[in-house]
Amino acid sequence: MKLITAIVKPEQAENVKQALNKIGIRGITMSEVKGYGRQKGHTEFYRGSEYEVAFLPKTKLEIAVSGKTYKKVIDTIQKTARTGKIGDGKIFVTNLVSVVRIRTGEKGDKAI
Amino acid sequence: MKLITAIVKPEQAENVKQALNKIGIRGITMSEVKGYGRQKGHTEFYRGSEYEVAFLPKTKLEIAVSGKTYKKVIDTIQKTARTGKIGDGKIFVTNLVSVVRIRTGEKGDKAI
């Protein structure tokens, strides 16, 4: 099992969710994060003073998937989150040692 | 060492924290996330228009534990976070390559 963590542009999150839904993914955990990268931040001005804002709003999606489907999931995210402009984000994949469904205590692939 | 990530219902978080405390866990990192899964979201109505809210508020707990204790921790979380209703959440376990305590620079189990 893999844990896929995708950092995407907030306005693309809904797209990604729908696409994942279509390929049968039923569980996602989402959170608001701030990202710093190649995409330049911006400068804000208040009362004549400059404020550099390095971190831009991004959305983080975490999805636990079985070993079989994870490539397809990565692929789907990459395609639907993409706008082609700098700052589109990253996908990170880590190994999951174990997954538990709290309600039932089920473990492993069944718990996903 | 393992990193245990639990997605639980917000109102259960306090319970879980106390239970973990009892079994000697002294460190937890918590954050607010939104979850999408088998548990249906809901529909809100404003001025006669429908708004589907797919993502529900969840609480994410991250706990680094030593290889020995992690089963007990998973068990405790599963039991105390459980309400038996759909949407109770998941526990994900990943391997930790290394842990560092910033204050002292200690590494490994001692750093947890």
Added chain:
Amino acid sequence: MKLITAIVKPEQAENVKQALNKIGIRGITMSEVKGYGRQKGHTEFYRGSEYEVAFLPKTKLEIAVSGKTYKKVIDTIQKTARTGKIGDGKIFVTNLVSVVRIRTGEKGDKAI
């Protein structure tokens, strides 16, 4: 490749970012979390009632790095996030199976 997750004091985050920048790190994902640990929470009083606040605000930094640089990154974080007082936080390191840059579809070290 490694995913480095650092939990630091919010007021140290800017320092850490700048130090990482100097050693060539160009990407960071940041989020606000709450931490519970050896550092005592505090008690608040409102209208004569006590409220225990166990969780303190922390900042979480996630940084994907190549296998080569990760030790230096950990080192830099540990040094710049450190105030020497309890509650300075932790660094967790996990293995990354794969990294994808959404914009280009590049994989692996190039995607970081």
Added chain:
Amino acid sequence: MRYLLLIISLVLVGLQTTSAFTAETVTLNSGNTAWILTSSVLVLFMTLPGLALFYAGLVRSRNIISTTALCYGIAAVVSIVWFVCGYSFSFSGEGKYFGNFAKLFLDGVTVKSLSGDIPEILFVVFQMTFAIITPALIVGAYVERIRFSSALIISVLWIIIVYAPVAHWVWGGGWLAKMGVMDFAGGLVVHTTAGVSAIVIVLMLGSRKRFPGGIEPPHSPILSTIGAAMLWVGWYGFNGGSALAANGNAAMAVLVTHISASAATVTWMIIDWSRHGKPGIVGMITGSIAGLATVTPASGYIGPMGGLILGVLSGGVCYYSVILIKTKFKIDDSLDVMAVHGVGGMLGTLLAGVLATEAFGGLGLGKVTVGAQTSVQIIGIISVALISLVGTYIICQIVKGLGGLRVSEKEEIAEGLDFGSHGEREYNI
């Protein structure tokens, strides 16, 4: 000789009466002045920050500064327009259709000029606060996608081309006033103009990109509730101040206003409750505003029972108007300016005559019949709707030519208008 004496005495009495009348009209009444000063404060408060908050809470969080800045910026530029020419075009001279140029830059309006028994300069201020809120109401139609500069230009032109003529017709002694149209505090001048113009702008500007499917729910019902409460409270000055005196008429206007708002709040709440199983606060406050807008034209003529009737009617009619316009016609009048203000204002104008009769506890219509009065009310509604439609259409065409109405798609969808148009972000927590 006797006839002569009689005539002379009659003339004298006449003169005396006249002079008495004149005397009464030429002395300043400090109590009335105090109340109209206060009412001006209240009506300004309705826009800043009332309306701004009401609207800002209903949009998504990336457009909150933009929505607020629109209300704020319009208030500032319209105030200057009012001083330069708006007042003169609305209230100077005896013209049938337009004011004149005599009071440009408030020429001749001194500290001592009176309007009735209050300072004319105070009448200028009080009316200015109405001229401010009317284009600000329209903001609700075009939020989350309009260019800031375009909205400012539209508002300036709109005051001159739509608002000033209508204010002159109805309140400045123009043709509708001469026909005896009843519009105590702005059912026509404020709400009908705003509602109709809102629809015109939306049709020329287009919907928000994700409308109707992808619109987010109001990001802060509480912010909107604060705004709505301020509007409600301020409306005491809006309607009560329109008596231009601190007397029973003002007090009655305040009471009927409050009763209508309360009844509409409860009505909207009940409909929501029965349709969706829960009474939401956004519905309750929308009901209040519907009730307030609807009672506005009638507020100085009716009794509390009339207020109750208008409240209940407005709660129902405006509720279904929202659905009709947004869900059925798919017109993205984003915060329902037409359905709440336009429809409400027209409804209240239509029924003002009927409910002013003694049968409904109103103050009576004098010698005019209900039918005759209602005909005049209908003429008022149609003519005001027409000038709003045509005037706003022309204005939009002009501004479209000047550089377009909308922000870029990227700004609308991705970064939001707060950063895109104003370079700022709310919630830097």
Added chain:
Amino acid sequence: MRYLLLIISLVLVGLQTTSAFTAETVTLNSGNTAWILTSSVLVLFMTLPGLALFYAGLVRSRNIISTTALCYGIAAVVSIVWFVCGYSFSFSGEGKYFGNFAKLFLDGVTVKSLSGDIPEILFVVFQMTFAIITPALIVGAYVERIRFSSALIISVLWIIIVYAPVAHWVWGGGWLAKMGVMDFAGGLVVHTTAGVSAIVIVLMLGSRKRFPGGIEPPHSPILSTIGAAMLWVGWYGFNGGSALAANGNAAMAVLVTHISASAATVTWMIIDWSRHGKPGIVGMITGSIAGLATVTPASGYIGPMGGLILGVLSGGVCYYSVILIKTKFKIDDSLDVMAVHGVGGMLGTLLAGVLATEAFGGLGLGKVTVGAQTSVQIIGIISVALISLVGTYIICQIVKGLGGLRVSEKEEIAEGLDFGSHGEREYNI
């Protein structure tokens, strides 16, 4: 001849004086009317949005819409009740214990009716704003667990069964008024009734599930501070308007109100500071409200030194009352309605007679002795507390029978009342 002239002129002067005098008592005073119009605005503003925000900031974030909707909904329904029967039951007729049915639906109250030298309809409005805020104050006792519909029904019944009789006793010419009880702006009518009824409702409704251990701290002290500031400002109209005139009495009431609020703020702050090492804003604003509630009954009778004394006393007494009720007695009067309003109102009523004496810089008690007056004050407190207790108990029993008082445990603990009862969420950022 000269005598004749003198006599005639004296008679004329006499007539003039008389007529002038008569005129003065039956003629509308526009200045007073202006101030009471303004005061009505201010007292409504205290509830909408003042009190709603004050309370909303003190609950946890999942119940903010619920708390606000309670205040808002109660304001709407109570307004209608007031128009239908509340005013008549409170202020019509000469009954010792109750008003009568003569002014149901404000029958006979026309634009021209006067009450003193202001329009009667304005008196209706001003008193309505008091009737609105009183049951809204009680909201603080039962937030975070009550059923919305039950709270509305309780409030409607409460106005009829508790508020109207007490208003009649004290302000409507009833038995307490005849005994000469001193309650300038509502220490008995507003604060004692609200405080005592709060406790009764809490005892019948039960505590919040997690009380006392698991209660979250106020989720937004700033929201509460905005509300408290609005309450403070609005109280100028609450107490100052109760003079029913714009005169020295109103101004003095405003001053003593302000001084009491300031002194109570500082007192509460100092106690917090010395007990916990830090002065919190929640404590400061709670102190202000305590000072304002406490000075209310006395505000038209005392001088600034009396205000200072009441302020300091209320800061201390209400502080320890909170601890007594919440911490010692474990009664979950959630936002301390009894400790702050009830105790404050009773304290001020008790001391009104003493502090009204010239010794404390008050306006004097005329021929009544301090002892006699204080006895009357005590009779007032006891009788008003009693009817509040009994009346509210009966009401709760009725509403319990109608379908229960509380929301489900799941709603209370898990989803919160915002979504559970209203289907909405705040903070969709």
Added chain:
Amino acid sequence: MRYLLLIISLVLVGLQTTSAFTAETVTLNSGNTAWILTSSVLVLFMTLPGLALFYAGLVRSRNIISTTALCYGIAAVVSIVWFVCGYSFSFSGEGKYFGNFAKLFLDGVTVKSLSGDIPEILFVVFQMTFAIITPALIVGAYVERIRFSSALIISVLWIIIVYAPVAHWVWGGGWLAKMGVMDFAGGLVVHTTAGVSAIVIVLMLGSRKRFPGGIEPPHSPILSTIGAAMLWVGWYGFNGGSALAANGNAAMAVLVTHISASAATVTWMIIDWSRHGKPGIVGMITGSIAGLATVTPASGYIGPMGGLILGVLSGGVCYYSVILIKTKFKIDDSLDVMAVHGVGGMLGTLLAGVLATEAFGGLGLGKVTVGAQTSVQIIGIISVALISLVGTYIICQIVKGLGGLRVSEKEEIAEGLDFGSHGEREYNI
């Protein structure tokens, strides 16, 4: 005989007229009283919650409670100081430089005392609201680092050492008043004193630790906008109320105030737009406040054209003053009290004479020449700046001796003043 009668009657008429006139000056005018009561409400509202919100939105989120508590706490303690001695020191007696001790604790100020044709006690209240807002304005200079207790002590001393003397000089019949200085509503008394003292405190206190590089942007532009709107609305009472009557003078003051605010808003917006490509809301509201502060001293003397000129000038001059002080001189007057209020107040005071001339549509200077008047204005500015500078310097030295001015570095940088000084946190969502 006929002549005798004639003479007698003439004398009688004369007497009557005289007595009528005298009567007029000694009788309370309820309309004026109503307006000054309302104005007092408005000016208090400017501080609570207006100014508190305006400032709270501009700081970082960890200092929002601290900033609000400073405004709130200062309001409370200064009110008590005003009652104890502030009023007496400012407005009692005929002294050239100071008031006297005659009205300590408002001794002798009864419900019946008049000040002009309004109750003296009302004048006390109205002036109190000015005494409250002035030290609260200074809060903007020292937020995010000052010790709460030090700020309270500074404010108390400041009212006695700086504010009371200046109020006496300018409004209490002191030497500047006798020279004929024009300061209608506080360009000198409020804004110049606040601005100069702000700079002095900052220089003695030091900058925020991360200034200028690491300062966060305003955490909530909307909160500040709500505050600014409240300030704008309240300023109707600030300047309009300073006429101490509900008349044409008050109305004109309101109009010019509004025009200046609007013009300054637009000016600041345009400068921001052209410099940074986008018009931010923080800039717009700052412009409004600059325009309001600047027109204050002139508001009762000028016409709307004068208001427009002052608005445009203030928008530009204050804009560049901010940059000069913050960016060039690196003085951490954190929320620009000097640049906006100080510079604005001085600018308006300087130009009051010129713009009051008929040439600019003002009410005229009578027999004084523009040059003479402007000299007096300059003397006023210099002397008021001087006492503010010296007085505040002494106060800071005293308070420094009492235990220091700043919070610990840890509190300032790490935990924030909300928790550090008040033990509370905002946004417990």
